[in-house]
Amino acid sequence: MSVKQPLVIDYVDLPKSLPNPPLLTSFQAGWNNIQLAHYCQPSIDLPEASSSQHMIFIVLGHQACDWEFSSEGRFQTISYREKDLAGGCIEIVPADLSYGARSISIVQSIEWIHCYLEPTFLAQIAHDSVNPDLVELVLTWKKTDLLIHQMGLALRASLEEDGAGSRFYADSIVTAMAAHLLRNYSTRKHCFRDYEDGLSKQKLRQAIEYIEAHLGEDISLSDIATELGISQYYFCHLFKRSTGISPHQFLIRQRVERAKRLLKQSERTITSVALECGFANQSHFARCFRQCIGVNPNQFRKS
Structure with missing residues (x-):
């Protein structure tokens, strides 16, 4: 049967x-x-x-x-x-x-x-x-x-x-x-090696250059980790050791910094700046910008 x-x-x-x-x-x-x-x-x-x-x-x-x-x-x-x-x-x-x-x-x-x-x-x-x-x-x-x-x-x-x-x-x-x-929650407890140091200066520079070169794209953690030749887990762990912030926080900050420069170009719309800097939409851009700078993009442009 x-x-x-x-x-x-x-x-x-x-x-x-x-x-x-x-x-x-x-x-x-x-x-x-x-x-x-x-x-x-x-x-x-x-x-x-x-x-x-x-x-x-x-x-x-x-x-x-x-x-x-x-x-x-x-x-x-x-x-x-x-x-x-x-x-x-x-x-x-x-x-x-x-x-x-x-x-x-x-x-x-x-x-x-x-x-x-x-x-x-x-x-x-x-x-x-x-x-x-x-x-x-x-x-x-x-x-x-x-x-x-x-x-x-x-x-x-x-x-x-x-x-x-x-x-x-x-x-x-x-x-x-x-x-x-x-x-x-595993049947066999997994222990991860803890590194006191972060990424090497070369790896950190390589990661930052990769992020800055792809700010406007829908990049992933695995993209960056693959570029550096290390695992996704240890990239996150070591990047935060090196910078004090997570890769996601760093990415948002770099996108906002680029947006600040573009907003000074009066002919650019808020939406075009948002999309060029890799934000999903104008609302996402405005929220992240306000969190980092303290004012919204329109207020920053008028300042």
Whole structure:
């Protein structure tokens, strides 16, 4: 007799199994290695299925609710109360592991963020650790993890605000998230070497020159790391050691500095300056400019 295999549901297909479409997704934002979906549903009843990505569920909302989770035929009931929802609870379902979920309490709405992490990327980050051999995450239900919770909220906020301009930031977050998962949720604890020094002067200059040469483009962390011949994880780590700020913060500052020069050209529109400097749109440009300079682009131009 053949054994019935669980369905494989990709993150793009999952919304078809839910009553309401997602409120927000990254599916069209060009993100690498991670995807995000924000859901608000009246109820959930998902039969057991598996995903080719690691899944991190970040529970939101304020209403107490009870769930029945299943994995490979084993069932577990989990209750969420208001203190749990405020405390940063998450779930982790490893790739290719069958799971199901069913809400068993009546509530007005159930809200959560899904993050889908590519296993190949997690394996790449693991190669930077002392123990790179085994990359296997542990099935985790109702775990308080404020760091992962805040990362999910930060990814959602970046997607809401910047849309297609959020890719570089998503690269930064997924790199840190992958390292955190390997340290804390792997069947074998992964330790990363800590370097007191940052990038060499040559590597730092090379990174800065690459960023400045591609300010107007939709560059990624992997583009820069590949140019330097080092891993994405250690590029982020060592760049911050060298400069005191993250690659994403440095990129934004350099784009704003270029924009300041272009704004002095009175014939240039705010939109054309924004796009030439690599900002997704005028709103994204204005917000970043104000954060760095303290005034909006129009006010700066008139000063």
